[in-house]
Amino acid sequence: MIELLRTLFSYSFLSRSLLAGILIALCASLLGVILVLKRYSMIGDGLSHVGFGALAIASAMNAAPLQVAIPVVVIAAFFLLRISESSKIKGDAAIAVISSGSLAIGVMTVSLTSGMNTDVMNYLFGSILAISRQDLLLSVILCLIVLILYLCFYHKLFAVTFDENFAKATGTKAGLYNIMIAFLTAITIVLGMRMVGALLISSLIIFPSLTAMRICKRFQSVVILSALISVFCFLGGILVSYQFNTPAGATIVIANLILFILFSLIGAVKNRG
Amino acid sequence: MSLMRCENVSLxxxxKTVAANITFSIEQGDYLCIVGENGSGKSTLIKGLLxxxxxxxxxxVFGDGLTGDQIGYLPQQTVQxxxxxxxxYEVVLSGCLNRCGLRPFYNRSEKAAARKNMERMGILDLSSRCYRELSGGQRQRVLLxxxxxxxxxxxxxDEPAxxxxxxxxxxxYDLMQTINHEDHIAIIMVSHDIKSAVSHASHILHLDHTPLFFGTTERYLESEPGKLFLGGQV
Structure with missing residues (x-):
C-alpha cells in the first residue's frame, strides 16, 4: 500500500493531479454540507451540465476551457439561486430545463464541430490525469480561496443554512452569503468536472455530506467528517483505478457510494440500539 | 420614546395589500399580542417589523437605543x-452572531451568553444533543x-404554540411571562389563541387586514371587536 502510494507520487504528473484532486474533493465536500441542508442539491447537478455546455463551446472555439466555463457557470449559479428563491416559478422544473438545455447545446456544439473526441469525453467522464500545469495552478488557487472563505465565514454560513429568516432578522446579510455559496459552488463544480466529469461531479458534492449525516449529530462534526470521507474516497478511488485500470472518476464515486451504504447501516444500527 | 413605533404601515x-394603515407602538416591558383570523396579515406584519x-x-421607527439587528425572533419551525x-449548543450560539460583526469566531462572552440562556430555558443538559432528536417543546425552548x-x-x-x-x-407561556417580568424584555407575539393572549398580554392589537383595535387588554375586553372575537367566553 505504502509502496503503491510512493510509486504514484513519484510520477510528477500524478502527484500534480493528486494535489489538485485532494483540494477539489475537500471544497466539494465542505460546500456539499451546506447545499444538501439548504435543499440545493439539484442546483449542483444543474450547474455541472451548464459547465459541460460551456466547456464544449470553449473547446469548439479553441478558447481556454476553464476561463470560459467559470464565468458562465457563476452566472448560471446566481440565476438558479434567484429562481429557487422566487415562489412564482417552480424551482425544480426550471433547473431541469436549464440543465438539459445546456447539455443539449453542448452535445450539439460537439457534433457540429469536432465530433466526440477525447477532449469531450474527458469533460463528460473526467480525466484527472490530463490536468495541465496551468489548470493545476488555477485549481489550487481557487480551491484555497474557497477554503479560506469557508473557514472565515463558517458561523455565518451555519446560521444562514439553519434558519435564513432568523439570520436576516438579526442583521446577517443572508443574501450576500447565498451569493457567496453560489459563487463558491460554481467554481468548485467547474474544477471538479476535470476530475470526475460533468455527469458525476454532483455526487462528489452530495455523497460525503450525506454519508457524514448518517452518524453525526453536530454540524461541526458533519463538516469535518464529510471532508475526511471525501479525501479518503478520492485517494482510495485513485489507488484502485491505478491498480485495476478502471476509470478514475467512476471509481471515486463508487468508493463514495460504498461508504454511504456502510454509514447508513451503522446509523441504522446505532439508532435502534 | 417607544421601543418601536409603526405609523400607517401598509404591507x-x-x-396586493394584505395589511393596511397599522399604527401602534410598544414600550419597554410591554407584552403585546397580535390577534386575528388566519390570513388577516399577522405574520406579514411580523415580517415587516423584522x-x-x-x-x-x-x-x-426604532427608539430607546434599539436597532434593527437587536430583535430576538422566534420563527415558525420549518420542514428544513x-x-x-x-x-x-450550536443552534443557541448562532443567536449571538449579530454581535460578532466580521470576527470569524465567537468570543468568551458570547459563549457565556449562550450558556446562560440555555440554563434559563432549562435546556443546559440537552446542550450536546442533536436538534433533530428533540421534542417539539424542547425545540421551541432551544429557539427561544x-x-x-x-x-x-x-x-x-410568530405563533409559538x-x-x-x-x-x-x-x-x-409561563416562560414568556418570566422573560417579560424578570428581564423586562418587551414581547410581541402573534397568536390565534385568543384566550391565553388576553390572560397574559398587557396590550392587544386585533388585525383584520386593518387594525380593529389597539390598546390595553382591559379595554380590549370591553371593546366591540374584543367581545365579538371572544364570543363571551371570558
Whole structure:
C-alpha cells in the first residue's frame, strides 16, 4: 500500500493531479454540507451540465476551457439561486430545463464541430490525469480561496443554512452569503468536472455530506467528517483505478457510494440500539 | 420614546395589500399580542417589523437605543430544520452572531451568553444533543434561547404554540411571562389563541387586514371587536 502510494507520487504528473484532486474533493465536500441542508442539491447537478455546455463551446472555439466555463457557470449559479428563491416559478422544473438545455447545446456544439473526441469525453467522464500545469495552478488557487472563505465565514454560513429568516432578522446579510455559496459552488463544480466529469461531479458534492449525516449529530462534526470521507474516497478511488485500470472518476464515486451504504447501516444500527 | 413605533404601515404582496394603515407602538416591558383570523396579515406584519419585508407605505421607527439587528425572533419551525444535524449548543450560539460583526469566531462572552440562556430555558443538559432528536417543546425552548441571545430588549414570536400539546404550551407561556417580568424584555407575539393572549398580554392589537383595535387588554375586553372575537367566553 505504502509502496503503491510512493510509486504514484513519484510520477510528477500524478502527484500534480493528486494535489489538485485532494483540494477539489475537500471544497466539494465542505460546500456539499451546506447545499444538501439548504435543499440545493439539484442546483449542483444543474450547474455541472451548464459547465459541460460551456466547456464544449470553449473547446469548439479553441478558447481556454476553464476561463470560459467559470464565468458562465457563476452566472448560471446566481440565476438558479434567484429562481429557487422566487415562489412564482417552480424551482425544480426550471433547473431541469436549464440543465438539459445546456447539455443539449453542448452535445450539439460537439457534433457540429469536432465530433466526440477525447477532449469531450474527458469533460463528460473526467480525466484527472490530463490536468495541465496551468489548470493545476488555477485549481489550487481557487480551491484555497474557497477554503479560506469557508473557514472565515463558517458561523455565518451555519446560521444562514439553519434558519435564513432568523439570520436576516438579526442583521446577517443572508443574501450576500447565498451569493457567496453560489459563487463558491460554481467554481468548485467547474474544477471538479476535470476530475470526475460533468455527469458525476454532483455526487462528489452530495455523497460525503450525506454519508457524514448518517452518524453525526453536530454540524461541526458533519463538516469535518464529510471532508475526511471525501479525501479518503478520492485517494482510495485513485489507488484502485491505478491498480485495476478502471476509470478514475467512476471509481471515486463508487468508493463514495460504498461508504454511504456502510454509514447508513451503522446509523441504522446505532439508532435502534 | 417607544421601543418601536409603526405609523400607517401598509404591507403588500405583489401589489396586493394584505395589511393596511397599522399604527401602534410598544414600550419597554410591554407584552403585546397580535390577534386575528388566519390570513388577516399577522405574520406579514411580523415580517415587516423584522425588516424581512419593506412596507409599501408608512414608517417603522426604532427608539430607546434599539436597532434593527437587536430583535430576538422566534420563527415558525420549518420542514428544513426537522432533520438538521446540529447540536443544541450550536443552534443557541448562532443567536449571538449579530454581535460578532466580521470576527470569524465567537468570543468568551458570547459563549457565556449562550450558556446562560440555555440554563434559563432549562435546556443546559440537552446542550450536546442533536436538534433533530428533540421534542417539539424542547425545540421551541432551544429557539427561544437563541432568540434571547440576539436581544436584550425586544422579542418577536410568530405563533409559538403551533404543534405543541396543551401542557407544553402552558409552560411556554409561563416562560414568556418570566422573560417579560424578570428581564423586562418587551414581547410581541402573534397568536390565534385568543384566550391565553388576553390572560397574559398587557396590550392587544386585533388585525383584520386593518387594525380593529389597539390598546390595553382591559379595554380590549370591553371593546366591540374584543367581545365579538371572544364570543363571551371570558
Amino acid at each position: 403588500a404582496y405583489e401589489g 425588516g424581512l419585508k419593506q412596507p409599501s407605505a408608512g414608517t417603522i 430544520q426537522q432533520d438538521f444535524p446540529a447540536s443544541v 434561547a437563541r432568540a434571547l441571545c440576539a436581544t436584550k430588549k425586544l422579542l418577536l414570536l 403551533t404543534g405543541l400539546d396543551p401542557l407544553v404550551t402552558l409552560e411556554l
